[in-house]
Amino acid sequence: MFKWITLSLSFFFSTLVLANSTEVKLEHFAKNYFDLWVATQAPDASKEDIENYLALLTQDIGHQHLPYDSDDIRQPDGKENMRKGMLYYLGGHTEHSATLISITVGYNVVIIKYDTVSKGIHPQTKTEVRFSYDTTEVLEIENGKVSVIRKYSE
Secondary structure, three states, rough: OHHHHHHHHHHHHHHHHHHHHHHHHHHHHHHHHHHHHHHHOOOOHHHHHHHHOOOOEEEEEEEEOOOOOOOOOOOOOOHHHHHHHHHHHHOEEEEEEEEEEEEEOOOOEEEEEEEEEEEEOOOOOEEEEEEEEEEEEEEEEOOOOEEEEEEEEO
């Protein structure tokens, strides 16, 4: 009986260590994701910054960011569509800052909350735009890459 309890406790603690290790890896991934995203928003952002960020995404990434992207369905050209959109706005910010508030991880999901403030010139209208909002991003992770992004902002 004591041997069984010892084995059960041993299994329990080894499972906890595995879960914590996975959570630590996801938290590190989330911090890296956030830092790479912030780099794409900087006034001096480059195509290389965008490619570094896109390297974290699956080819068929699903992306929902209301009201701009209304569904999160994964498409074979999802990453290419994001690249086109990000390149369109590249260099549009004259000011940008983002503050990480929290990261929550569990299973294959990462939740990142942050505040952001930006100012810039809209590439189409050529008018100055200013934004200040709180954002929650929910990322689904598949094989070490982001497969779905859902952005919620106020």
